[in-house]
Amino acid sequence: MNDPHPVAGASSRRGEASGALDLAELLRRSGRGDREAFAVLYDAVSARVLGLAVRVVRDPAQAEEVAQEAFMEIWKTSARFDADRGSPLGWMLTIAHRKSVDRVRSAEASTRRDGSYHQQNQPVAHDSTAEAAHASLEAHRVRTALKSLTSIQREALELAYFGGYTHTEVASMLDLPVGTAKTRIRDGLIRLRDMMGVGS
Amino acid sequence: MSDIHALSGAYAVDALDDLERASFERHLAGCATCRSEVDGLRETSSLLGGACSTTAPDGLRERVLAEIALSRPLPPPGGVTTLQRRDRHRRGPRRAVAALAAAAAAVIAIGGGTVLVTQLGDDPVRTVQLSATDRVLQAPDAEEFTTPTRDGLGTVTVVRSSSLNQAVLITKGLAEAPAGKTRELWLKHDNTYIPAGFLGGGTDHTMLLDGDPGSAQGFGLTIEPASGSTQPSDQLVALLNFTSA
Numbered sequence: 001m002n003d004p005h006p007v008a009g010a011s012s013r014r015g016e017a018s019g020a021l022d023l024a025e026l027l028r029r030s031g032r033g034d035r036e037a038f039a040v041l042y043d044a045v046s047a048r049v050l051g052l053a054v055r056v057v058r059d060p061a062q063a064e065e066v067a068q069e070a071f072m073e074i075w076k077t078s079a080r081f082d083a084d085r086g087s088p089l090g091w092m093l094t095i096a097h098r099k100s101v102d103r104v105r106s107a108e109a110s111t112r113r114d115g116s117y118h119q120q121n122q123p124v125a126h127d128s129t130a131e132a133a134h135a136s137l138e139a140h141r142v143r144t145a146l147k148s149l150t151s152i153q154r155e156a157l158e159l160a161y162f163g164g165y166t167h168t169e170v171a172s173m174l175d176l177p178v179g180t181a182k183t184r185i186r187d188g189l190i191r192l193r194d195m196m197g198v199g200s
Numbered sequence: 201m202s203d204i205h206a207l208s209g210a211y212a213v214d215a216l217d218d219l220e221r222a223s224f225e226r227h228l229a230g231c232a233t234c235r236s237e238v239d240g241l242r243e244t245s246s247l248l249g250g251a252c253s254t255t256a257p258d259g260l261r262e263r264v265l266a267e268i269a270l271s272r273p274l275p276p277p278g279g280v281t282t283l284q285r286r287d288r289h290r291r292g293p294r295r296a297v298a299a300l301a302a303a304a305a306a307v308i309a310i311g312g313g314t315v316l317v318t319q320l321g322d323d324p325v326r327t328v329q330l331s332a333t334d335r336v337l338q339a340p341d342a343e344e345f346t347t348p349t350r351d352g353l354g355t356v357t358v359v360r361s362s363s364l365n366q367a368v369l370i371t372k373g374l375a376e377a378p379a380g381k382t383r384e385l386w387l388k389h390d391n392t393y394i395p396a397g398f399l400g401g402g403t404d405h406t407m408l409l410d411g412d413p414g415s416a417q418g419f420g421l422t423i424e425p426a427s428g429s430t431q432p433s434d435q436l437v438a439l440l441n442f443t444s445a
Contacts, residue, residue, distance in 0.1 A: 031273050039265055046261065051252035064260050068267065075268040079276040085239045090246035097249055101214040139251040160215035161248055167210040168217070186209025186241070193244040 023088035024081070031079030038075055045089060046071075049096045056100035056164050057107075066103050070096040097161070104164040145195035153188030156181050208234050212241035218406060219357060219370055222337035223344065333406055336361045336368045345419070345440045351375055354403065356438040358419045367413030371405045371421075374437070382426050383437065387411045388418035393432045418442055 021044045029037035049070055053063035073095050081091050146154055152174065159170045160181075171181035192198075204227045210216050211224050228235050336342060339361035346357040354373035361367070369385065377383045377399075386393035387409060396409040399421070409419070419442070423435035 031276065033272055035265065035268060038268060039261075042261060042264060046256040046264075047253045048250055050256045050260070051254040052249040054254045055249070055252040063254075064257070067256065067260060068264055071264045072267055072271075076271065076274050078273050080274065086243040087246075089250060090243040093246035093249040094242050097246070098214050138247065142247050142251050157213065157248075160210065161213040161245055165215065166217050166220075167207075167215045170215065182206055182210040182215070185213060185215060186206060189209045189212060189241045189244050192247070193240050196244060196247055198240055198244045198247070 023092075024083050027074075027078045027081045027088050027091075030075060031081070038078075041074075042071060045092055048089065048093060052093055052096050053100045055162055056097065057103050062103060062107070063100075066099045067096065070099045073099070101164040141196060142192075145192050148195055149188045149191055150184075152176070153184050153191065156184040157188040157192075160185050205231070205234055208237045209241055212238050213245045218337070219344075219359075222334075222342070222359065225338060226340075226342060229340070332366070332408055333368045336364055336366045336408070339364055343442070345442055347438055347440050349374060349421075349438045350436055356419075356421060356440065358409070358413075358440055358442075360413050360416075360442065362414040365412055365414035367409045367416075367419075369405065369407050369409055369419075371399070371403070374399070374403045374405070376401060376403070377423055380426050381423050382428060384422055384424040384428055384432070385409060386420035386422065386432050387413055387416040388420065388441075389416055393420055395428070395430065398428060416442060 026037045026041040050067045053066040057063040057066050074092050156170050159165045167182040207224045337359055341363050342359050342361050344359050348355055357370040359368045383399040385396040387396040394411055396411045419440040421437040422432040424433055
């Protein structure tokens with residue numbers, strides 16, 4: 001995220017206080033059709049967007065397609081980013097996540113029609129979050145916070161977020177009574193939110 | 201806490217199915233508590249996602265930058281600025297505006313299929329990209345009717361918007377038609393069933409119904425000869441009455 005690209009070039013308005021990119025400003029300028037600003041934005045977040053897509057979609061080629069779709073949507077809707085509702089990165093990753101989940105579900109639907117759903121689906125998304133997490137401070141904080149969840153909360157959250165499963169599917173995968181996975185996911189997220197100090 | 205509030209977490213991590221998502225987004229439009237909670241939970245879940253990082257190949261950058269050159273960004277939701285100004289002196293106005301924007305932005309991420317820019321009602325904040333089916337599922341006056349199929353193996357749901365005069369059929373686990381037969385859809389008008397389309401193969405469908413769902417009193421799904429029928433047979437798969445909830 002602290003990609004050392006300066007907000008450079010003719011379109012630059014003002015320097016950033018800390019040298020970190022002002023993603024919100026880049027989004028704002030993108031929303032007015034500034035492609036240079038969008039290119040800087042892309043460089044700043046592409047690893048995160050693609051990383052998330054790879055994590056959820058798994059197939060690298062498909063993940064690239066998903067990332068491309070996500071960036072297209074970010075460009076199209078950049079003027080609608082609202083800083084009152086969350087961070088620019090969070091907003092962009094929300095878009096990327098939704099695209100990724102749409103992709104795994106539609107791929108799964110066609111695989112299911114081919115009758116090979118179960119084979120494809122065997123290695124359930126139980127790989128832990130820690131595995132993909134980088135040694136960055138933020139990743140470390142996420143890992144630490146995740147440890148404070150109950151194992152059911154953590155598993156439910158990971159299956160939903162990284163596996164792209166619906167809460168109903170998560171319930172059956174974890175042998176939870178119908179309707180309780182959504183509560184575990186919510187409780188886990190609330191706990192994480194409070195641990196990570198995310199304002200709302 | 202009513203049951204629908206409990207979906208906020210699953211919504212924030214995209215763990216709702218299409219129907220639940222549509223219901224929850226209708227709920228969000230009127231529930232400031234949930235909108236605020238969803239914002240915080242989404243921000244939180246994106247921290248999970250932010251911990252994943254993969255260096256993107258140069259080709260992706262080129263494709264993305266080439267693609268964006270072909271289209272312009274959508275304008276911001278028109279009503280927000282005005283609302284902000286008007287509400288600034290009130291207590292918690294930012295939240296109210298954020299909430300409105302949340303309702304609008306919540307549906308922006310719905311992609312796929314036909315994308316159109318739609319003006320829903322008079323509310324400029326709700327100018328969003330929606331596919332034709334999403335438009336119905338998101339409509340403020342959307343009504344939802346659901347029933348198990350006669351064989352008890354599947355479910356049939358119709359979500360109808362009278363103002364749009366459109367309805368979306370959502371099937372789950374529906375049995376295939378026997379060989380040489382097809383599954384035909386009907387809308388009931390004054391005790392007459394009018395053909396409203398056919399279902400292709402497969403168990404799960406989400407599709408728009410033909411005809412005038414806005415004024416229909418019910419919906420039927422029957423097994424018919426492959427060429428289709430003008431009147432329903434007695435091989436009934438599911439029947440729904442559009443009685444207001």
